[in-house]
Amino acid sequence: MTTFAEIQNSLYQKLNIHSPGERRKLLIDEMEGLTNKKIHCFNCSGTCCTFSANSMQITPIEAFEILISLEVTEHNLSDLKAALQKNIQDYRLDHEIFLGKKINSILRKTYTCPFFVAGSKGCTIKKDLKPYGCLGFNPRIENDNGSQCLSNTELLETRENVEIKNEDNANDFLKQELQLEWVKLEIPKAVLALLEKIF
Ligand code: SF4
């Protein structure tokens, strides 16, 4: 079985994809610019990370980078797997609801992210390693606390256009190496899928 370190080496050394921080720089710069204008999430209960609004889906490379942030070891592995399995069951993410032949898609469910901790901590994933969509979703006015927060779709698209080749290569490599049959999944399902293949 290929180890986590071998996969990491293949992605960032052999395939030479840009580092997580470099690929997210545009989004992080925007977030920091907003914070300097006192537009931030510090006083919010975390609406966009909980079942009231979160339906985030991520790619294999985003899930892999969450694993880097989690610093998985033999000591935290089983707790982590159990927490992800519980989260998937709590929000019934293991039951797909097909919306019919006409639109040919699956219902996108909301769930509380397993990496969200209520209170001052909030998201526990390191900034450079968070899903792109999470970084691109921000408040637009001071003390908004979730009512008018928006995705900066233009910036997300600009970032994607710059990195698409890099990230397509990374996702193709992970799909082939780990025999993954999905393009995007909800955060707990994507992270658990990689954990089960690698550890
Ligand atoms: S990864 Fe972080 S920011 Fe994204 S949904 Fe989870 S807790 Fe929220």
Ligand code: SF4
């Ligand atoms: S982006 Fe908006 S909803 Fe999400 S934590 Fe920040 S203020 Fe709250």
